[in-house]
Amino acid sequence: MASEKKIKTDSKPKAKTAVSKKTKTSKIIEIKNLSKVYDVTEEIKVHALRDVDVDVYKSEFISIMGPSGSGKSTFMNVLGFLDTPTIGTYILDGFASRDLSDDQKAEIRNLKIGFVFQGFNLLARTTALENVEIPLFYRGGYNMKHAQQKAMEMLDLVGLADRAHHTPAELSGGQQQRVAIARALVNDPAIILADEPTGNLDTKTTNDILNLFSDLNNNIGITILIVTHEPDVADFTKRKIIFRDGRVVEDSSIKKRRKVGYNREIYV
Numbered sequence: 001m002a003s004e005k006k007i008k009t010d011s012k013p014k015a016k017t018a019v020s021k022k023t024k025t026s027k028i029i030e031i032k033n034l035s036k037v038y039d040v041t042e043e044i045k046v047h048a049l050r051d052v053d054v055d056v057y058k059s060e061f062i063s064i065m066g067p068s069g070s071g072k073s074t075f076m077n078v079l080g081f082l083d084t085p086t087i088g089t090y091i092l093d094g095f096a097s098r099d100l101s102d103d104q105k106a107e108i109r110n111l112k113i114g115f116v117f118q119g120f121n122l123l124a125r126t127t128a129l130e131n132v133e134i135p136l137f138y139r140g141g142y143n144m145k146h147a148q149q150k151a152m153e154m155l156d157l158v159g160l161a162d163r164a165h166h167t168p169a170e171l172s173g174g175q176q177q178r179v180a181i182a183r184a185l186v187n188d189p190a191i192i193l194a195d196e197p198t199g200n201l202d203t204k205t206t207n208d209i210l211n212l213f214s215d216l217n218n219n220i221g222i223t224i225l226i227v228t229h230e231p232d233v234a235d236f237t238k239r240k241i242i243f244r245d246g247r248v249v250e251d252s253s254i255k256k257r258r259k260v261g262y263n264r265e266i267y268v
Contacts, residue, residue: 028190028223029056029079034088035246036074048074050246052088056191059221061214063234066243073195075243076227080113080193081105093190110138114184114192118199120176122168128155128179129164135187154182158212174205181212185222192216194226198233210236214257232258 036049049071056062066072077083078090081097090097095108109115122131132151136142142150155161158178168176177197184192194213198206214236216222226237234240235258242250 026057026059027055028058028093029054030089030091031055032089034078034085034090036071036078036083037086047246049078049085052246052248054241054248054251056223056225058223059217060223060225061217061236061238062225063237063240064225064227064243065229065231065234065240067229070243071246072227072243074246076193076195076225079191079225080115081109110135111187112190114187114189116177116180116184116192116194116197118196120168120173120180120200122176122179122183124168127165127167128160128171128175128182131168131179132183132186135183139187151182151186154186155179157185157216158182172205173201174208177201177205177209178212181209181216185216190223192222192224194224196227196229198228198230206233 031052031054034049034052035047038046038048040046052071052075064072064075074083078085078097079092081092081100084097092108093112095112097105100108122128123134129148129151132154133147136147136150152161152164155164158181160175160178160182163171163175168179171179180197181192184194192213197213198209201209210233213224213226217224217238224237226233228234235254237254238257239253240250241248
């Protein structure tokens with residue numbers, strides 16, 4: 001791979017990765033020397049990301065943390081092919097962001113990435129089943145019967161098969177987020193990107209959704225990255241990456257993970 005010119009930064013050491021001993025064959029995300037600079041004016045430039053190196057391996061469950069303005073949202077946008085690095089390399093499952101056209105990026109987003117948002121982003125006048133089917137129709141290759149079958153399988157996976165024909169207005173916040181998770185899973189993506197997925201939920205429902213993410217990760221090996229500012233949310237994950245001033249300042253394994261059930265907390 002040809003080397004690329006790097007934006008000048010200071011000499012602060014980079015955080016060590018928490019997964020350096022894993023084999024390259026299981027790597028699903030590779031980020032090298034990545035920086036993102038926004039030109040506000042000709043004189044003013046905002047360095048949202050600075051010389052970031054991150055590898056993510058299949059079946060990891062990672063929280064992305066940092067204060068407001070730390071770069072974590074920009075990092076998530078780059079991961080989701082919603083933004084392009086100014087300098088550096090981002091490769092997702094063999095696809096390099098800088099080599100793709102806008103149309104190709106849209107195709108990769110649909111095929112390789114499942115998004116889960118704080119606001120659920122469900123279509124109000126369609127049923128849970130129809131909401132989950134939508135990515136399949138963008139993808140193509142599915143007839144109505146097969147799309148319904150696949151969508152129902154995903155609703156069953158998140159425990160909502162019995163609510164398949166209810167609209168979002170007939171579902172609780174937690175149920176709506178489960179529909180959104182089923183929609184994110186329906187294309188068998190390489191990764192799930194969840195942006196503050198419990199921000200609109202109460203404590204009990206938050207724990208239910210995070211337990212669901214944990215089960216999906218543990219039982220079927222879904223690779224999940226969650227952006228959050230809540231330490232309690234991060235405690236459910238297996239690895240924590242913290243941003244500050246556009247840099248990764250911590251990348252560490254979480255030794256004792258939180259799990260909540262039957263009105264009690266346990267750490268595993």
